[in-house]
Amino acid sequence: MANLRNAISRFIEECKNMKELKKIHSQIITSPFLLQSDKFLLLSRLLFLCAISDLGSLGYATVVFRFMKNPNLFVYNVMIRAYASKINGGGNEICSSQSLLLYKQMLSEGIAPNCLTFPFLVKECTTRLHGRTGRSIHAQVIRYGFYNDVFVQNSLIVLYSAYGTLRSARKLFDEMTATRDLVSWNSMIIGHLRSGELDEALGLFRKMSTxxxxxxxxxxxxxxxxxxxxxxxxxxxxxxxxxxxxxxxxxxxxxxxxxxxxxxxxxxxxxxxxxxxxxxxxxxxxxxxxxxxxxxxxxGCVEKAYEVFKEMQKKDTLAWTAMISVFALHGFSKEALNLYEEMKKEGVRPNHVTFVGLLSACAHSGLVAEGRCCFVAMKQVHLIEPEVYHYACMVDILSRAALFEEAEELIRSMPMKPDAFVWGALLGGCQMHANVELGERVAQYLVDLEPLNHAFYVNLCDIYAKSGRFEDVKRIRTLMKERGIKKEVPGCSMIEIDGVVHEFSVRGSPDVQMDKIIGVLKDLNDDMKMGRVSIILM
Incomplete structure (x- = not known):
């Protein structure tokens, strides 16, 4: 009997697909030469392969589990692990919370968990967004005495970081000074980074010895x-x-x-x-x-980008979209549209971002008809519902072409509330074509929407200036002054020297020797005044 058990165990380990596994399963449950204890041991190994291995099937493992009599802690841990992390053959997640239900069932049968049980339960809570349940599992960890286990602690750090409760995650991390490993440090750093606390993450990074x-x-x-x-x-x-x-x-x-x-x-x-x-x-x-x-x-290296694109043996939607966006960014609208047609011929489906690139390309080149076609095709051909940014692009196309009535009609037809970008696109068109009446109305709406945004006041001033209404320009500037609104200083300029990027700003930059630069500029100014430097206009 021992030889038969060992032989079947070896067959399980060498199994290559589910068809073979099912045959072995049939032999185990029908064999009259195996003891019940041997059958349980073999079924446990078969269950592990079926539930955890890539060649297995969680659905079939579930069936095996249901027919097992008196499953032990190992069997429960296997199924909890599988449900917490496995994806079935159809690509859809198995019913959520199954691992938590199994844990409750295990406790009801008088089986106490061990340190291998909790990391997967916590993973279930992290993946399925069960925040409150995660805290309950943490309480269970403490109850059963596994609060000093490094694997359990690491999983809890990931859980609390995922929910943005970094204070709890950091408290756990700080209290595990004797047992921290690389996973502990990395999990805490990632938690800070995801919450935008870059300096805190950097502080931990610098403290790491390995x-x-x-x-x-x-x-x-x-x-x-x-x-x-x-x-x-x-x-x-x-x-x-x-x-x-x-x-x-x-x-x-x-x-x-x-x-x-x-x-x-x-x-x-x-x-x-x-x-x-x-x-x-x-x-x-x-x-x-x-x-x-x-x-x-x-x-700005469009040709080089296209060279990389052509050299790619396989291209997915993101690759095609990236190249279309590059063409759009640099005004190669026809090339962007031609690439879209080629993309469709290759059978690659566009996504939301693809159409942002296409609509932007049409806007920059005044291709109104092409923009309309893309917008319609997006909904009717590719069944992609436009988001607010697609409407903003389309309003931009129409406004640049002075088609203000059509642009307003499009805004009224939006299934969602238009945001500042949609109205800003319309205001930009009013500014371009000096449409004072509509520009005033849109600008006032935007000012009410974002009263401290200087850009809307500046755009309205520009509309008035183009129409020769300088008293209105003065009125808006006075209003800005009264409200303490100032036009923001342009961000910065950057130059790359020997692989190092140097940043220049009107306000100065910490790594730039501004005193020396100002000194050189002063010397040049003095030399020009004295006639020692001639300026050649190219």
Whole structure:
């Protein structure tokens, strides 16, 4: 009997598909030569493979579980783990809360949990957004004495971070000083980054004695998404200095760094990253290819972006959309529309963002008829319901063409409330064509909507100025002064030198030697006054 049990156990381990697994299952339950204890042991192993393995089926595992007599803690843990993290063959999540229901059933049968039970229960609460239940599970952790288990604590940190209760997550983290591992540090850093607390995340990052690529990717990506791309590039340079076989930039790193280059317009750095990608032997997949297209496009290298696009062997919706958006950004409207037609021929479905690019392309080139066609096709052909930003693009197209009645009719037909961008697009058209009557009405609505936004006052002043109504210009400026509204200073200018991006602003920049720059400008000014410098107009 032991030999038969061992043979069947080996068959389970070597099983390659569900058909074989079902045959083995049939042999186990029908064999007269196996003891009940052997059958239970074999069914437990079969259940594990069926529930956890990629070749298995959670639905079939559920059937096996239901017919098992007196399941033990191992069996419950397997099913709790499977329900908390598994996706069935159809791609849809199995009924939520099943792992929590199994946990209640397990307790009702007098089976106490262990340290392997709770991480998956907490994962269930994190994934399915069961915040209150998550706190109840935390109480269960304390009740059963697993509050010092590092795996349980790490899962709780992720849970509280996911719900934005960072104070609770940080309290857990600070109290586990003796048992912290890399996962603990990374989870806490990611929690701070997701909540926009970049400096707190950086503080923890600097305290870490050991970092893995997840740590570096988290801090680089977090700072890019948090609007601090220059620092993200600095982290990448730092990573290169400490790079080893254990910590080496991967595709996530590259994609994030390319995003930082795109934000800064750091084309030299972006080209270097592209070269690094080739030299390191990393295969450029669709994610990297799309990031390269976006980077080259935002840095003004349209031809290079298109070159990367053509070299991509596989292109998904995001890749096509990225290239269409690059063409739109730089005024190549016909190219954007032609690429859209090619995209459809290739059988790739456009998405919401694709149509933002197409409508923007039409707006920048005054292609009203093409814009109307795209807007209609979006709804009727591709069954994509327009969002508020699509309406803003369409209003922009019509307003630029002075089709104000049609633009207002479109706004009235919107199924959602128009926002400042929709009205702003209409106001921009009024400013362009000096439509004072409509411009006054729209501007007043926008001022009521956002009374401290200087842009609406400035646009109205410009409309009045173009119409020669300078008394009204004076009135609006006086109103701005009374309300303490000032026109914002332009953000900044940036220049890339030797791979380092330097930022210049009217207000000054901490890493720029403004005193020396002002001194040089003063010397040039003095030399020009004395006639020692001649200016050649090109």
């Amino acid at each position: 970092k893995n690529i997840v740590t570096w990717n988290s801090i680089i990506t977090g700072f890019v998404q948090g609007g601090r791309p220059r620092e993200a590039l600095a982290f990448f340079r730092e990573l290169q200095l400490v790079s080893s076989d254990m910590v080496r930039p991967d595709k996530i790193t590259i994609a994030s760094v390319l995003s930082a280059c795109a934000s800064l317009g750091a084309i030299d750095h972006g080209k270097w990253v592209h070269s690094y990608l080739k030299m390191s032997g990393q295969e450029s997949d669709m994610v990297i290819g799309t990031a390269l297209i976006d980077m080259y496009g935002k840095c």
